[in-house]
Amino acid sequence: MFDASLPDPGRLARLSDGELIDAVTGWARASAAAEARKVAAIAELHQRLCTDAAATHAFWVCDDCDALAAQLSCALTINHGRALSQIELATAMRHRLPKVGAKFLAGDIPISTVTSILARTELVTDERALAQLDSKLSERAVAWGSLTKYSLEKALDVWVDRFDPDAVKRTRSSSRGCYFTVGSGSDNADGTTTVHGRVSNADAAIMEQRIASMARNVCEDDPRTLDQRRSAAIGAIHAGSMFLACACDNPDCTAKVDDGRGSSFVVHVIADRESLDAPQDPLLHGDDVKDTESAGDTESAEHTETTEHTETTEHTETTTEPRRKAALIPAARNAILPPAMLAELIAQGATIRFVGDPTGAEDHYRPSTALQRFIRSRDITCRFPGCDRPAAHADIDHTTAWPCGVTHSANCKCYCRLHHLIKTFWPGFSDAQHPDGTVVVTTPTGHAYSTKPLSGLIFPGWDTAAESPPPPAQATQPSVGRHLKMPTRRRSRAQNRAARIKAERMRNAALRASQVRPVASRQTYRAENSHDEYTFRPAGHEPDYGNDPPPF
Structure with a gap:
């Protein structure tokens, strides 16, 4: 029994276990059906705005599909890549696999299964094979909900291989699969980031020799473990050094060289003023503290622990020390840097510059260095709704175009290059900015979406509001032929996709x-x-x- 009024907590409490299971199943189907209806709406928008008959900017760097993705980013608060994925899913359900799409609309297939079907059938180009696959998969996908992702992909590959063997997704050879990735901001809350990749055997041998040599060339008093020294060597190498600075407390140590991590390479860190006064943590490096007391020292150890606990309690009762706030590395997807690591970075020679208060208007187009520093530190990310690209690599855009609009902190904000081009060249997109940094983006449909500077959330004590800029001298009028300044691409999005699929199919055919x-x-x-x-x-x-x- 599935009752649409079940979310009432009081009503749920009166249901049996079996009825609750039925409710879970029913709402899962409703959720899949709702997701399918959202996808169908996206497909209709794509049909109107991005098909061959409607698209007029196929060779623009920011084409019709990018413009639609920008609207979806605003509406769904998702980044541009996810918006493009939603468009790809929508067009596939509407045109390539309509029978699977019908099962999706009925709630029979969850979004996870649909996504896997889309990925594993991407290379199928023959219309007859695609129609046969659509029929077979729509019949069997309902029963595949219990499979793991790996098993589901294998089941899909069986059917793709039956109707179009060259369309089976195959793992590329190891040499083609080389990559190197620095982890995103989701895994660096403790001040560290995961780095992973695959390199050639020759490069691996070079890396191993260099890292091992650098890790050994420190004095015996270095408090770091071998793994910690090897990790630090990676940073020194990328700062342009072939030596690793020793971390011992001996000022006369000959291994205390400048390895460039604090002085030669520029890493922008945003922090409160009080975070700069944090002391270095003597236990930041070295092995984890373990209980090494022997059985004969048990009484002494217990006495020490009791004394320390008492002193800590008394200190807590008599003083209230404010909690040290962490710092932020905006260029690394807003990586968190604990105060102790910030103190170590300063001790290694990092330069400290204070972000000044917002200044008045400037009489030139390009913002001064101080104004750029303030705007990037205030915004932290691209200000377009749904976009989290770092402001450190973004353009500084005049909300009211220069020279009608002045160069002022309340008239400038950070846009990544993609959204800067969309706002500048695509008709229907406009924005407005308030003195506190709030940006309101209006899309071609007339919907308005506002974003606030991320610094207000991370550093709530920082007042980034500025005085209102002088009013524009005259109304901004788009120049004639402005669209001709939009950068173009050599091949359209459809041509790029067709070329990529053709190349992968040729590799599969050669492998077979x-x-x-x-x-x-x-x-x-x-x-x-x-x-x-x-x-x-x-x-x-x-x-x-x-x-x-x-x-x-």
Whole structure:
């Protein structure tokens, strides 16, 4: 029994366990159906704005699909990449796999299964094979909900291989699969970030030798473990140094060289003034503290622990020290840097610059260095709704275009290059800015979406509000032929997609051809420098050793 009024807590309490399970199942179907209706609406928008008949900017760097994705980013508060994925899913359900789309609309298939179907059938280009796949998958996908993602992909590959073998997604060779990734901001809350990748064996050997050498060339008093020194060596290498600075407390240590991590490379860190006064943590490096007392020292250890606990309690009762706030590295997807690590960075030679208060209007187009520093520190990310690209790599855009609008902190904000181009060239997009940094973006449909500077959330004590800028001298009028200044691409989005799919299908076809060997019933080889003949059967059969005695 599925009742649409079930979310009432009092009503839920009166249901049996079986009825609650029915409610869970029913709402799961409703959720899938609702997701499918959202996707269908996106497909209709794409049909109106981005098809060959409607699209007029196919060779713009920010084409019709980018403009639609920008509207979806505002409406759904998602980044541009996810918005493009939603568009791809919508068009596939509408045009490529309509029967699967119908099951999706009915709530029979969850969004996770639909996404896997889309990914594994991406390379199918033959219309007949695609229609056959659509029919078979729509019949069987309902029963695949219990499969793991890996098993589901294997089941999908079986059917793709049956109707279009060259469209099966295959893992590329190791050499083509080389990559190196620095983890996103989701895994660096403790001041560290995951780094992972795959490199060639030759590069790996070079890296291992260099890292091992740098990790060894410190004095014996260095408090860091071998793993910590190897990790620090990576930072020193990328700062342009071939040496690792020793972290001991001996000022006369000959290994205390400048390895560039604090002085030669620029890393912008945003922090409260009080965070700069944080002391270095003596336990920041080294092994984890473990209980190493022997059995004979148990009484002494217990006495020490009791004394320390008492002192800590008394200190807490008599003084209230404010909690140190962490710092932020905006260029690393808003990576968090604990105060102790910030103190270590300062001790290594980092330069401290204070972000000044917002100043008045400037009489030139390009903001001064101080004004740029303030705007990037205030915004932290791109100010377009849904976008989290770091402000450190973004453009500084005049909300009211120069020279009608002045260069002022209340008239300038950070846009990534993509959204800067969309706002500047695409008709229907406009924005407004308030003195406190709030930006209101209006899309071609007339919907308005506002964003506030991220600094207000992370540093609530920082007042970034400025005085209102002088009013524009005159109304801003778009220049004639302005659209001709939009950067263009050599191939349209559709052409790029077709070329990528064609190239991958050709690789799959070549791989399949290389795996099909001509089968010979019997082949004869003559051993070098010998008159003996040896006969072998084709691969997969037991070798025929003839009448030769062991060892053959």
